[in-house]
Amino acid sequence: MKKRVSQRRQITRFRLGATDNGISRREDFLAGEEPLEIRLGAQSFSVTMRTPGDDFDLVAGFLVSEGIVWEPGQLVSLRYCAGVDDAGQQTFNVVESQLRPDVVLPDTTMERHVYTSSSCGICGTASIDAVRKSSRFDVHDDDAQVTLPALAGLPDRLRESQKLFDSTGGVHAAGLFTRDGELLCLREDVGRHNAVDKVVGWALREGMLPLRGTILQVSGRASFELVQKAQLAGIPVLSAVSAPSSLAADLAEETGITLVGFSRGTSLNCYTHPQRIAA
Template sequence: MATGMARHRVTRVRWGDGAVAATTSTREDVVAREEPLEIRIDGTSWSVTMRTPGDDFDLVAGFLVSEGVIAARDELASLRYCAGFDEFGRREENTYNVIDAILGPGAVPPSDAHARHSTTTSACGICGTTSIEAVSKQSRFDVAGDGIRVDADVLAGLPDVLRKSQALFDRTGGVHAAGLFTAEGELLCLREDVGRHNAVDKIVGWAVREDRLPLSGTVLQVSGRASFELVQKARLAGIPILAAVSAPSSLAVDLAAASGMTLVGFSRGQSLAIYTGADRIEVGRGAPVEVG
């Protein structure tokens, strides 16, 4: 099975002020691996996503949650790697790039209107959806009533905890990360991938396979920006707080507000930008943030 890294020859060039000439060196280096993963549902091809190999069952299970197909462990009967077929219909050797998900009772099989007939890239989690209506999905979990409270210092410190735990990023410098935390800042699960949405799906998939949904009382910290798709994935998993080191999009803010989620951006050092749900964030001696 492929690992999350690949080796390539790279030529490095260095120069500086006053240098007579640039210096070059060629050596082998590691890069983050990116490969296609075909997802089948009950034996029928459904989607192809570009991802970093590793935690693939978590990725598929989380993707099914994000698509509204399942919301509990019992709704996913099994996951298995299977071989693909070449252009002539001949069975190929198992490359570990095809997974068949067998649904269980209570699952909602995707209809043709919600089918994905194109590749989902590592840059966009909703590419390939065949109708606008399919973009916004209903969650089975209510995050608005989640009474979680998080200290601002704890929340602002999560990006550092996330970064220190990124083993694949340390080697390649080319992957995103998502981390699931308790309100006290304890790291429950961390996943890395070339795609931001894949990293979150791997977190959600871990949770559903561990029978932890809904993820009430937790915080999802991501390494990049907060997009609509990430808010939606968090909402569908029952996560009440989403924090990002960068900015959210306008649609992400709108969805978080409508869902009763807390959305935080620019979490670093001793500052936060709280876009929705400020009452869940406490400063100093447990006093909630005042919105003026």
């Protein structure tokens, strides 16, 4: 049942200034990337490209990010559906979610474009109006503080736990931390939005939403979609090792999220709500 999160591949390596003309044959590891179809009951809802592994967390987090569920009781069950490849082997690339009967699906459900790439979490949305989601959680009154050394140290803590990145160098990571720097959950994926969804989905299934007093550390940049995912999960602090976008900063300011960028171990930039950082 376990899917391969990485694959071996023979490559030709070229090096300038090396002996033997700088050409050698070697084995390399590539991060796995396969489609995952997400179904609501028997109805197909979306297809996303992802790294296999933690698929149930991914689907649960995706449903939170779509504003469909926000508490574990609303998600009754998750299961793999039948699907085989050319060799007749189960693909485990279709997950069916059963929702509680009172869960109201958004109007955009029937209009959802069926494909979402691994580089974009909202490019499959059918309309501009559907991009913005309303959160059940308000983080404005979350007064949890994190010390500057603890916050600045999170990128290194994240990197130390990235086992898939160590072997492939080709995945993003998202880590959920306490304000004291304790790692609660880490997930890796070729899609940065998938990595965050896997973390949020894990938290939903553990009954931890809203994630008050926590910090979401991501390995790439801070985009609008990642700020929105943090908002929908009730996460008060989002920290990234790279830059935020202008729209990400606007949304963070509006929703009460402390947005940090260029966190590199010895310095960081805070773009919104700096009162949560104890310097």
